[in-house]
Amino acid sequence: MLTLYHAPTSVCSQKVRVGLALMGLRYESRMLNLQAGDQFEPDYLKLNPDAVVPTLVDGDLVVVESSLILAYLDREHFGAQLMPSEPAGRVRAEHWLLRCLAIHAAINTLSFSTAMRKKLLAEKTPDEIDALAAKFPDPIMGQKRKDLILNGLASAYVGQALVHLRRLFVDMQAELEEGPWLGGNRVGIADVALVAYVDRLDRLGFGGFWEEEFARVGPWLDTWKALPAYASGIADHVPPGTAETMRSGGAAHWPELARRWKALADETQ
Known part of the structure; x- marks a missing residue:
């Protein structure tokens, strides 16, 4: 099961959620409150040392940076349908x-x-x-x-x-x-x-x-x-x-x- 650490109005979280929806991929949601400083909590910093969202966890693999997450999801879970073939x-x-x-x-x-x-x-x-x-x-x-x-x-x-x-x-x-x-x-x-x-x-x-x-x-x-x-x-x-x-x-x-x-x-x- 994919797990996504994200925030409601974070633009980078939004773009990954759009991608997940477009690909029809289910995920476990871990919503962070950025105004409360959840991104600076020690457990989250272990996943994402830059203290930003989103972060994707796929089994033992942790993927950060929203564009990299999109490319990973498309390649590994969607048959690269969103990436041009030529x-x-x-x-x-x-x-x-x-x-x-x-x-x-x-x-x-x-x-x-x-x-x-x-x-x-x-x-x-x-x-x-x-x-x-x-x-x-x-x-x-x-x-x-x-x-x-x-x-x-x-x-x-x-x-x-x-x-x-x-x-x-x-x-x-x-x-x-x-x-x-x-x-x-x-x-x-x-x-x-x-x-x-x-x-x-x-x-x-x-x-x-x-x-x-x-x-x-x-x-x-x-x-x-x-x-x-x-x-x-x-x-x-x-x-x-x-x-x-x-x-x-x-x-x-x-x-x-x-x-x-x-x-x-x-x-x-």
């Missing part, structure tokens, strides 16, 4: 999986510099923010979280995030010209790997990143939203009442992000 398509899909590290970092940046920042500033003292940063096994990640909480959109990480997101949408738009899914006419591993990230931006009220310039991204996300795998992997795990708070919290920052997004587009054209 070399060029496979390389392109594997490159998307690799790029998810930077894309996830960008989504993390925009989440914590906007909607999540207000709540953290209201609930935590400066000493508690310092203590939170110190808990991260990777000290640079701890300093990033602290910087995003204290500085919001003024953080240098925001500019980095926008660069990676622009590359994401430029490349998605190009691939979606070939069909309704990335790289073709059927859903593939790259689609599964990216849906939770684009969905998070949509939930933050940041659909303006793609609505005008990258018109194929919106319909791609809408197609996902109509699938049962989206519901069981993402929508069903959103706590009641939080969707509205996230959207309003993010939308308040959209005018500044829109200004910087346009400036970046002007620079790269």
Whole structure:
């Protein structure tokens, strides 16, 4: 039996749950409360020393990193049906999986510099923010979280995030010209790997990143939203009442992000 350690609204947990649902794989759920610090508990750190979710356990094998988990599940439990069979398509899909590290970092940046920042500033003292940063096994990640909480959109990480997101949408738009899914006419591993990230931006009220310039991204996300795998992997795990708070919290920052997004587009054209 597969065992998944995950969190309700963690984007990386969402993308693995979407994959599990799409593959029709059953698993034992171990839900972590990230706000309570479950990810820093000693028993969990033995499984995942980076103190992040998700973590998959398959017998004696522990698999970490959401893109690696998706590739493992597809290969070992789904007959590699989500991975293109031809070399060029496979390389392109594997490159998307690799790029998810930077894309996830960008989504993390925009989440914590906007909607999540207000709540953290209201609930935590400066000493508690310092203590939170110190808990991260990777000290640079701890300093990033602290910087995003204290500085919001003024953080240098925001500019980095926008660069990676622009590359994401430029490349998605190009691939979606070939069909309704990335790289073709059927859903593939790259689609599964990216849906939770684009969905998070949509939930933050940041659909303006793609609505005008990258018109194929919106319909791609809408197609996902109509699938049962989206519901069981993402929508069903959103706590009641939080969707509205996230959207309003993010939308308040959209005018500044829109200004910087346009400036970046002007620079790269």
